[in-house]
Structure formats: C-alpha cells, structure tokens
Amino acid sequence: MGWRTGAVRGARAYGRPPARAAVTLCATALALTTPALLVHAAPVSATADGTRTPYAFARDARTVVGADGTTDAQRLDPGRTYRSTLPAAGKRYYRLELDSSADAYVSATAVPGAGAQVSSSDGLKLSVQDADGTICSTGTAHFGPTQSPHPITASASRETGPGTYGCRGAGVYYVVIERRGVTPTAPSSGDWDLELDYVFEPALRQPGATTPPGGWNSAPPEAVFGDATRRAGGAGFVGASAVGQGVWQDAFRPGQTLFYKVPVDWGQQLSATAELGSSTGGDGYVGTAVAMSLYNPVRAHVDDADAGYSGAQTSAALDPSAPVDYANRHAVGDRTGAMRFAGWYYLVVHLAASVTDRFGDGPFGLTLRVRVSGTPKSGPVYAGTSAPRDVFTVTAADREEAAAGASEGAGPGGGATGSGGPGGSTGSGEPKGGAAAGSGGPVRSGAGDGGKDESSGTMRLVAMGGIGTGSALVLWLALWTVVARWRARGRWAG
Structure with missing residues (x-):
C-alpha cells in the first residue's frame, strides 16, 4: 500500500x-474507492474520440496493420486475438507460418461504424492461401435480410488431415480479407474495424475415423420450461455471457447484438430458441427483425435462424445440432462439419435497427431457451497442445461458469446498454480463448429459480462495490x- x-x-x-x-x-x-470500482464494473467499448461502438473488442487484442500485398504481410501468432481495420476497397493480407502437422483456423469479425449504410448483400470474405496462391479454404459472411449494420464473422482454415489434397505442407500461408458487395455507386460506410482470432489444433496421436457418425436424432427437441434467470448478454465473442441449459432473459435495443456462450462437450447436441417479446406500441411488420447465429469454438459458422415481427411475440429456433464429434469435419456442409470440437459454442442474437421505425427504440425483451442434450463422451487424444490451451475441452469450471454466469465483462455493458469484456476460463489458470477466469456455482437450469436476477453484471457490480x-x-x-x-x-x- x-x-x-x-x-x-x-x-x-x-x-x-x-x-x-x-x-x-x-x-x-x-x-x-467505490466510484472507481463502479466505473471498472461497467466497461464500455469506444473509439479514440469517445464514440461508442457496437462491439466489445478483446482487451488484450494486439493491433496489427493489414498489408496491401503478401510481401509486407505481418505475422499472426496462434492463440492470439488481433485488432485491425478493413477499408471499403482493396484486400488486406496477414501471414501465417505453419508446420505440416496441425490445423489452423482464422476468423475475422467485421464491425461497421455507427450509422453505416449496408445492404443484405454487403459482407466480408476471408480466405487462407499458400505461397503459390492456392486457396486452402474460403469463408464469407453478409448482413443478410435484416439489412442492419452489426458485427459479422467469416472464417477459413488450413487443414492437414485425411481427405485434404492441397495446403498440407509446412511453409508460409496468407490470410486474405476483403469486403463483398461494394460497388462504385454504393454509399461508402467507411473503414470497418476487425477482430482477428487465430486458433491452432494439433494432430491426433493416432489416426481417427474418416467417416462422420450418422443416425443422430435431428427431431425437434423437447421444449425447455421454467422461470427465466436474468443474464445480461455480452457485446463480443470474448465478452460473451456464459449460459447453460435453461431459460435466460435479457433485453436489447434495435441495432444491438448480444453474445452468449454455451459449453458443449464431445457427444452432446445443442439447440436454442430466441424469443422476442411483444411490443407495447407501434404497428406494421418487419420482415426479418431478430436473427440468431451459432458459431463453434473457432468462431466458424454453424447455423442460423431468423423471424419477422409484428409487435406480437415471435421466435427464431435453431434445429438440433449434430452431436459433437471429431469426425464431423469429414461431413459435407457447415451444420455438421462445424460440430467438430468440444468447447464454447457462441449464440449471437441481433435485433434489426429497422424495428425502431415501427415499434420504437425499446428496449425489447429477449428470452433464450437453451438445451444441451446427450451424455458427454471422451474426446480424441491430441499429439500436442492447442493454442489457446484447452480451447477444445469442456471443464467442470466451464459448466459452473455457465450456471453462475460468472463471465467477467458480460456485465452492465451487456443487455440493453451496450458493451462487454473478457470472459470464460479453463479452470486451470490458463487463458481459454483469451478469456479471464470465471467463478463456480451449482449447475442448474432456469427452471425453479423463481426468476431470480442473476445477471453477471449486477452480481459483479455488487461484489466489486462491496470489496471496494x-x-x-x-x-x-x-x-x-x-x-x-x-x-x-x-x-x-x-
């Protein structure tokens, strides 16, 4: 002292x-002491001039400048998160240095500035290429039918397992990112901020199956009932609020995007429904008002669902996923192929900005019903260590965090007010996906909680205020x- x-x-x-x-x-x-702690308990994502942004970037993200070509491309290190920018025209290049034994996954989350003008076809394209210009894989993302500016994520990879024919050798590879749907006559929405995430998956100690398992239950799951537990959503992947099986409740405003994360182990399936509450005023109809997307632990897209809104309650439901299995990577299509790892899966819910025109600026109630079914199984044995460490595992601490909502940064900045911060842990002191350690609690669903307010932000605010x-x-x-x-x-x- x-x-x-x-x-x-x-x-x-x-x-x-x-x-x-x-x-x-x-x-x-x-x-x-107390006011200072209260300020820290409510982080806000902002630009250098103080303007609020619609996404909470990882606090430990390194700034990297995308090059105009491969010659000057800066290197990305596995297990790290980066922050960069993407102009309206031209490509941006980043460098990877890979051996021949591991898979590499890179994602880019693009964040248009406040007031940006976008169309449903505007979006983002990301590819991984080798030193000879061969495209290893490509991923795209678009703003879609909401026609609302919000964070969108695209991903691509370099894989070395059975069934892959190119891009398997050790050497230098390049990440190439560009905008999609931009035309000379389209209104410019300025540069987009980028969050880049790079995950490294080692090879298996022994060769695994090359055929994805079949015969899993794809029927609509039994509904999740019970009183809802309050849980404020985060404003980014790193600040996603942890939830498990149960009924969770929040509120958000048009144009806002909420991030949640669910631990899904090997052999388990995930299904979820996002319910938008009824409005107290306004009239008309918004064709696509609420959109929910599911991403896997490397932020690769799995599935999405959306729903229109007339002022009456409505819902968007994701079909049950395939059970998590390493061999799913050999399946055709994202919905099964992306369910290849255990770990945190992300539910991202967006409310279209156009809802304001018909029903006001809210906030609007959100109920999230989450089901994780199936008995956890033993996962594959890797020959090395992933980066980040333990990103492809589900620990007891992860399950406790999902029940307690202890994700740091999913606090007052989430929900109807805005930002988030780091969250999640391995339970072993090692950062998991760049997240900070969470705390434990008994595993439970929303049923039987009597609607008790356990928003992680509120609890964190009280705890920090009490400590101060x-x-x-x-x-x-x-x-x-x-x-x-x-x-x-x-x-x-x-």
Missing part, C-alpha cells in the same frame, strides 16, 4: 496532526485505532 504511506507522509509534511490527517485520508479513500467499500472501511478502522491511541497519550491537538 505504498500510495497510502505516501499520502500520510504528505499530510505530515503540511503540518496536520496525524489523527486528523488519518481522518481526512479515510474520507478521501472512501469517497474515491469493505477495503475503505478496514482502512478507516485501522487508522481510527491510531487516533484513539494518540488521544490516550494526550497528543491529540484537536
């Missing part, structure tokens, strides 16, 4: 009696003891 010592010395230097200096110091500490106030009170009592002793010695000058 060097600063406290310095403060006391400073008071003595100006000739104040030590006891009065102590009282002054305590009052100052009590006044300053408690620390100041301890300081007050300690220094008041000095005052009492000083009085007993007859040295109080008051």
Whole structure:
C-alpha cells in the first residue's frame, strides 16, 4: 500500500496532526474507492474520440496493420486475438507460418461504424492461401435480410488431415480479407474495424475415423420450461455471457447484438430458441427483425435462424445440432462439419435497427431457451497442445461458469446498454480463448429459480462495490485505532 504511506507522509509534511490527517485520508479513500470500482464494473467499448461502438473488442487484442500485398504481410501468432481495420476497397493480407502437422483456423469479425449504410448483400470474405496462391479454404459472411449494420464473422482454415489434397505442407500461408458487395455507386460506410482470432489444433496421436457418425436424432427437441434467470448478454465473442441449459432473459435495443456462450462437450447436441417479446406500441411488420447465429469454438459458422415481427411475440429456433464429434469435419456442409470440437459454442442474437421505425427504440425483451442434450463422451487424444490451451475441452469450471454466469465483462455493458469484456476460463489458470477466469456455482437450469436476477453484471457490480467499500472501511478502522491511541497519550491537538 505504498500510495497510502505516501499520502500520510504528505499530510505530515503540511503540518496536520496525524489523527486528523488519518481522518481526512479515510474520507478521501472512501469517497474515491467505490466510484472507481463502479466505473471498472461497467466497461464500455469506444473509439479514440469517445464514440461508442457496437462491439466489445478483446482487451488484450494486439493491433496489427493489414498489408496491401503478401510481401509486407505481418505475422499472426496462434492463440492470439488481433485488432485491425478493413477499408471499403482493396484486400488486406496477414501471414501465417505453419508446420505440416496441425490445423489452423482464422476468423475475422467485421464491425461497421455507427450509422453505416449496408445492404443484405454487403459482407466480408476471408480466405487462407499458400505461397503459390492456392486457396486452402474460403469463408464469407453478409448482413443478410435484416439489412442492419452489426458485427459479422467469416472464417477459413488450413487443414492437414485425411481427405485434404492441397495446403498440407509446412511453409508460409496468407490470410486474405476483403469486403463483398461494394460497388462504385454504393454509399461508402467507411473503414470497418476487425477482430482477428487465430486458433491452432494439433494432430491426433493416432489416426481417427474418416467417416462422420450418422443416425443422430435431428427431431425437434423437447421444449425447455421454467422461470427465466436474468443474464445480461455480452457485446463480443470474448465478452460473451456464459449460459447453460435453461431459460435466460435479457433485453436489447434495435441495432444491438448480444453474445452468449454455451459449453458443449464431445457427444452432446445443442439447440436454442430466441424469443422476442411483444411490443407495447407501434404497428406494421418487419420482415426479418431478430436473427440468431451459432458459431463453434473457432468462431466458424454453424447455423442460423431468423423471424419477422409484428409487435406480437415471435421466435427464431435453431434445429438440433449434430452431436459433437471429431469426425464431423469429414461431413459435407457447415451444420455438421462445424460440430467438430468440444468447447464454447457462441449464440449471437441481433435485433434489426429497422424495428425502431415501427415499434420504437425499446428496449425489447429477449428470452433464450437453451438445451444441451446427450451424455458427454471422451474426446480424441491430441499429439500436442492447442493454442489457446484447452480451447477444445469442456471443464467442470466451464459448466459452473455457465450456471453462475460468472463471465467477467458480460456485465452492465451487456443487455440493453451496450458493451462487454473478457470472459470464460479453463479452470486451470490458463487463458481459454483469451478469456479471464470465471467463478463456480451449482449447475442448474432456469427452471425453479423463481426468476431470480442473476445477471453477471449486477452480481459483479455488487461484489466489486462491496470489496471496494469493505477495503475503505478496514482502512478507516485501522487508522481510527491510531487516533484513539494518540488521544490516550494526550497528543491529540484537536
């Protein structure tokens, strides 16, 4: 507590009696500690000029400048998250250095600026290419029928397993990112911010199956009932709010996107429904008002669903996923092929900005019904360590975090107000996907909770406020003891 010592010395230097200096110091500490902690409990994502942005970037993201060509492309390191920008025209290049034994997955989340104009066909294209220009894989993402500017994510990979024919050798590879749907006559929406995520998956210790399992249950799942638990959504992948099986409730405004993450283990299936609550006013119809997308642990797209809105309650439901299995990567199509890892799966829910025109600026109620079915199975044995570490595992701490909603940064910045921050953990002290450690709690669904408000933001705010106030009170009592002793010695000058 060097600063406290310095403060006391400073008071003595100006000739104040030590006891009065102590009282002054305590009052100052009590006044300053709690507000400072409350500010930290509500992180806000903003640009350098203070303008609020619709996405909470990873706090530890490194800034990297995309090159105009391969010659000057900067290297990306596995297990890291980066921040960059993408102009309206031209491509941006980044470099990967890969051996011949591992798979590499790169995703890019593009974030248009506030007030950007986009169409349903506008979007993002990302590809991984080798040094000879061979395209290893390509991924695209578009704003879609909401025609609403919001974070969109595309991903691509370099894979080395059975069934792949090119891009298997060790060497230099390039990530190439560009805008889609931009024409010379289209209105410019300026540069887009980018969050790049790079995940490394080692090879298996022993060769695995090359045929995806079949015969899994794809019938609509049994509904998830029970009173909803409050859970504020995050404003980005890293700040996604952890949820498990159950009924979760939040609120958001038109144009806002909420991020949630669900632990899904090997052999398990995930299904989810997003319900948009009824409006208290307005009329008309919005063709695509609410859109929900599912992404896997490397932020690759799995599935999506959407629904229109007339002011009456409506819902968008994801079909049950395939059970998580390593061999799913050999399947045709994203819905099965992307269910290749255990880990955190992301539910991203967006409310179209056009809802404002018909029904006002809200906020509008959101109910998220999540089901994780199936008994967890043993996963494959990797020959090395993934980067980030344990990104393809589900730990007891992950399940506890999903039940308790302990994700740091899914706090007051989520929900109807805006941003988020880091969240999630491996439970072993190692960062998992760049996330901070969460806390534990008993596993439960929303049923039977009586609608108890367990928003991680509220709980974190209370906890941090309590810690701040408690620390100041301890300081007050300690220094008041000095005052009492000083009085007993007859040295109080008051």
